[in-house]
Amino acid sequence: MRDLIFYTNPMSRGRIARWMLEEIAAPYETRLVDWTAKPDEFLAANPMAKVPTIVHNGQVVTETGAIIAYIAEAFPQAGLAPTAAERAADYRWMFFAAGPLEAATTNRSLGVDPTAEQQGMVGYGSLDRVVTALKSAVTASTYIAGDRFTAADVYVGSHISWGLQFGALPQSEDFDVYLARITGRPAAVRAREIDDALIASAGS
Incomplete structure (x- = not known):
């Protein structure tokens, strides 16, 4: 084991x-x-x-x-862990992806659209506000926590990729440019190949 x-x-x-x-x-x-x-x-x-x-x-x-x-x-x-200088951005956007981004995109996928009165209760406000914040994260620096790739890019980048794939996030050049930096990494490619092969074998 x-x-x-x-x-x-x-x-x-x-x-x-x-x-x-x-x-x-x-x-x-x-x-x-x-x-x-x-x-x-x-x-x-x-x-x-x-x-x-x-x-x-x-x-x-x-x-x-x-x-x-x-x-x-x-x-x-x-x-891949954040340095002291990277930790604020790392924590901020990791928790943002786990909280507001996950909730907003899930609700969109389920057809849930909070009214103006409800937006103060759901935490993320509206999907538009989440998207605006997320664009600021991917354009503020080369990577989520700064100038190098960290674990936060795995998590936040995956959320963005899935959101675009399933239509829960709007298409955006900012997102496309950011994803182009990270999704071609050898580890990312290997991971996709492993899981895609498992899906194919299950369906054969």
């Missing part, structure tokens, strides 16, 4: 965690989770029965953003 176990499904947010795992170039064991027959050891690790979930040296980490941040800190040799 490896020290790092990765519970995932290739048609899930597990793709984000896969990218991060490929970035650190450390050995890990993938355990695929079927939507209808979830293994007991997975349910024991994560009673929410959601993927991705990792178990590292016996410690369970759930929630995709937390997994990305944890891996960055647990494997410092990969150089």
Whole structure:
């Protein structure tokens, strides 16, 4: 058994965690989770029965953003954790993606559009405000936390890519330019190839 176990499904947010795992170039064991027959050891690790979930040296980490941040800190040799100078932007946009961005794009996908009266209650206000803030994040510097690629780019970039793919975010040159910087990374390409192959094998 490896020290790092990765519970995932290739048609899930597990793709984000896969990218991060490929970035650190450390050995890990993938355990695929079927939507209808979830293994007991997975349910024991994560009673929410959601993927991705990792178990590292016996410690369970759930929630995709937390997994990305944890891996960055647990494997410092990969150089993906923020420096002191990068930490403010890193924390800001990681939590922004996990909170306002996730909520706004999910609501849009579900056809939920808060009224002007409701916008003060939902936290993110409106999708337009979220998009404006997100554009400021991808244009303020080369990468999310500054001038180098960090774990925050894996997480925020994945949210942007998915939002564009499924129509929850509007097309934008700012987003396209930013994604062009990060999605061609060797680890990102490997991760997509692994998960795409798993999807293809399941359908054959």
